[in-house]
Amino acid sequence: MVKTDVIEGTIDDRLWYHYDRANDVLYVRLAGERDVPTLAEESPDGTLLIRREADGTVIGLTIVSWWKRFGVGALPDSLALLERHIEPWARKVAA
DSSP states (O other), rough: OOOOOOOEEETTTEEEEEEEETTTTEEEGGGGTTTSSSEEOOTTTOOOOEETTOOOOOEEEEEHHHHHOOOOOOOOOSSSHHHHHHHHHHHHOOO
């Protein structure tokens, strides 16, 4: 039996995401900022804002218990459906 525990991809070649299904953690970051030093700051809703260490610009976010907190029902078993749920969170980083 094949089981996928991690889903990773890009959106418009600008945003990178990584979803850890086993631990229900969603990571989203600007694709060009994946290797820069960062700091994390917890927002009032429990999302971790990932800021560039050099100037404090938000370049990503991490959401622990993402599907448990924001999903509805069982986690989709289709990559296309899961990507549709991830995209709005990625767009917040791009804004």
